[in-house]
Amino acid sequence: MKTGIIGLPQVGKTSLFRILTKAQLSASANPREAHVGVAKVPDERLDRLAAQYNPKKLTHAAVEYVDVGAIGQEALKESGYLGHLRQVDALAHVVRAFEDDSIPHVGLIDPLRDIKNVEFDLMVSDLGQIEKRLERVEKDLKKMRSADLEKEFELLNRAKAHLETERPLRELEVTPEDKKRFRGFMFLSEKPILYVLNISESTELGKDLEDAVAKYKLGDVASRPNSGATPRSMIRWFIGAML
Numbered sequence: 001m002k003t004g005i006i007g008l009p010q011v012g013k014t015s016l017f018r019i020l021t022k023a024q025l026s027a028s029a030n031p032r033e034a035h036v037g038v039a040k041v042p043d044e045r046l047d048r049l050a051a052q053y054n055p056k057k058l059t060h061a062a063v064e065y066v067d068v069g070a071i072g073q074e075a076l077k078e079s080g081y082l083g084h085l086r087q088v089d090a091l092a093h094v095v096r097a098f099e100d101d102s103i104p105h106v107g108l109i110d111p112l113r114d115i116k117n118v119e120f121d122l123m124v125s126d127l128g129q130i131e132k133r134l135e136r137v138e139k140d141l142k143k144m145r146s147a148d149l150e151k152e153f154e155l156l157n158r159a160k161a162h163l164e165t166e167r168p169l170r171e172l173e174v175t176p177e178d179k180k181r182f183r184g185f186m187f188l189s190e191k192p193i194l195y196v197l198n199i200s201e202s203t204e205l206g207k208d209l210e211d212a213v214a215k216y217k218l219g220d221v222a223s224r225p226n227s228g229a230t231p232r233s234m235i236r237w238f239i240g241a242m243l
């Protein structure tokens with residue numbers, strides 16, 4: 001399982017990466033370069049079994065995290081950046097909700113706007129990919145009839161129309177067969193996403209988180225239904241009080 005950490009510049013992506021992977025990055029680590037690290041998933045059941053059977057080797061489930069660097073239309077055009085992001089199974093989107101004048105941000109602190117903008121960038125990238133493929137499929141269909149190509153053509157057109165209404169592909173209902181057709185594309189807006197709300201240092205996590213969700217009117221995003229596209233699709237909130 002591989003998770004890509006995404007978000008706008010200077011929102012706390014690398015800080016989160018450090019916490020999750022306990023990675024020691026030197027201060028001079030290049031922010032434009034992807035950092036890759038692994039976190040072992042703690043599992044009490046496994047530990048209990050290990051204590052009982054004393055195996056020679058014990059393998060915890062592991063989650064790999066990739067800190068790809070700040071997202072944006074430009075970054076998404078770089079093949080290296082895009083390649084890293086396409087390969088992940090899920091996205092953790094770090095959203096800035098902390099106030100600190102010494103750390104620059106695009107305008108006022110507005111997590112809802114940031115969430116929409118980043119989602120938009122993901123969708124634009126997918127749309128470009130779909131349009132390119134549609135051109136190709138259309139050409140091929142003119143040369144020969146193929147039931148498979150026709151199905152792909154229909155699916156991609158449906159996906160395109162869906163994206164044009166500014167909804168991510170993870171909210172598109174597809175059959176398992178279509179899901180397979182999607183696989184090779186590794187669409188970004190199809191990946192399950194976890195929003196990581198980076199709020200200021202907190203003494204009362206639950207309450208401060210609720211307050212932030214209310215203050216920035218995030219209730220809508222927090223309660224968006226899981227899309228039927230993938231059973232792992234989920235929207236949850238963490239906070240960055242541990243940062």
Ligand SMILES: Nc1nc2c(ncn2[C@@H]2O[C@H](COP(=O)(O)OP(=O)(O)OP(=O)(O)O)[C@@H](O)[C@H]2O)c(=O)[nH]1
Pocket residue numbers: 007008009010011012013014015016031069070098099100103198199200201240243
């Ligand atoms: N006040 C405050 N500062 C924070 C918080 N989280 C991160 N920062 C600071 O914000 C700056 C950016 O943090 P990073 O973790 O490097 O952010 P990033 O998203 O990886 O930044 P880029 O890779 O440059 O896009 C650093 O100076 C952090 O110390 C927070 O919760 N509160």
Ligand SMILES: [Mg+2]
Pocket residue numbers: 013014015031067069070
């Ligand atoms: Mg960083």
